[in-house]
Amino acid sequence: MTEFEPLRFEPGYRRVATAIAARILNRTLREGDPLPPESELAEQFAVNRSTIREALRELESADLVARRRGTKRMVVTRPGAEQIADRVGQSLALHDVTVREVWQTLELIEPSIAAEAARHATRESIAALRAAVARYAADHGTAQQAVAGVADFFRAVAAATGNRIVPMTQEPLLLLLLAALEVMIDRAVPARDRIGVAQRHVLAAIEAHDPTVARDWMSKHVRDFRRGFEISGIDVDSPVPAPRRD
Amino acid sequence: MTEFEPLRFEPGYRRVATAIAARILNRTLREGDPLPPESELAEQFAVNRSTIREALRELESADLVARRRGTKRMVVTRPGAEQIADRVGQSLALHDVTVREVWQTLELIEPSIAAEAARHATRESIAALRAAVARYAADHGTAQQAVAGVADFFRAVAAATGNRIVPMTQEPLLLLLLAALEVMIDRAVPARDRIGVAQRHVLAAIEAHDPTVARDWMSKHVRDFRRGFEISGIDVDSPVPAPRRD
């Protein structure tokens, strides 16, 4: 007996969306190109403008098109790490990912990232990293500042790998870490200073292009977060709070 | 002089979308809940149905709502790893990520994942992993089969960590790897057998709960891919092909 697969009617707005998306993936439409006006698209696809608009909302939500601030025409865009990250973070939060899973994953990847950064860091990326460390050392008074400083440090390390996939992979994790950190950091005061110390050691190792030491200190660093959570009395098996959207 | 930040008029369809999204993030609307019909939403928000529909397309594209196959009503869903991954993969491809960056990232994270899997693997996850290895050994004749088998192996290892973030982090990478593999695997024939050997060793190490050996063999495994690319004559600095959408 032959198996029939269910035949699916794809609604027009979806066909239009995928058609335009294909053009973008395809590079026929390149970043920054303005999209034709809705009425023109409606004419070309021979559908109503409402249908076009629904398709555009899909693409907009996928960050394949956007309109520049205060302008009217839509332009083609490439979704960046930031755009992607909160979608992933949001998804993870909806799956009730726990605090434990977050730092377990950090323990998995961050040491390797630090080691790779030590191998590939350039003069510029080291300068950026140094700036991030200095900024944290300078002001980590409020929980806000401290948390932002932590994030920037991790971002600078990831950027120093010279690999563009790494920051994008890391970013959703950071979002979750930060959401959890904001709750924790006020309850575990000594943590803030240990963070600064670890940052300096990781920085030194990367400056010296020493992958092994960079890996070790990053391990310590991430373990510190874990200890912070334990000390602060947070249940590490509680779901991580949903990252706030701006 | 005080700085004024640009005041932005958010269009109605966006406000509606974020309002509904908030309800979902918020768990007021939970997975599987049917969404009210469009006309009712239009009434509640006091906007036209067209506006509601544009908002729904946004949510649909964000995988926060979907409709089951062949049904009419929309239901609330949680975006899963698969849904997210192709969005991320697509984004990375649009950024002209290179083949080199893909395997560099794999070299970064996969060994650690294998080690973690060796620590936390349960009887069930080991069984699943064993099945994946067996399946690859059984049929990797066509490029299609071989590539699919490679993916399933990595997925099974990631699942064995017991950490739900890991598979979701890994999935976009797999998409890119596979897209590149399909081109490579026919040009580097010996690769296919080495893959099977490495898989067996990683499996054995995880079965024995030996993180060190698991890490080492996974390192070898990933390096094999790298070699495969080099042997096949593919320019490792060429952009990775966009992962195909289904």
Next chain:
DNA sequence: GATAGTATCATTGTCGGACAAACAGACAGG
């Protein structure tokens, strides 16, 4: 009584047309 057919209702997909708001560009006046 279970199954197949039928009637009815609800809901979505798409259409056409309409209009106010506001952006873009040209143009004139100080």
Next chain:
DNA sequence: CCTGTCTGTTTGTCCGACAATGATACTATC
């Protein structure tokens, strides 16, 4: 050069409409 004014374009939103089809209840048939 800056400012105001005008005009055409494009978007955001609305209204009303209709066919197609999923959902549901009811009926006939074996």
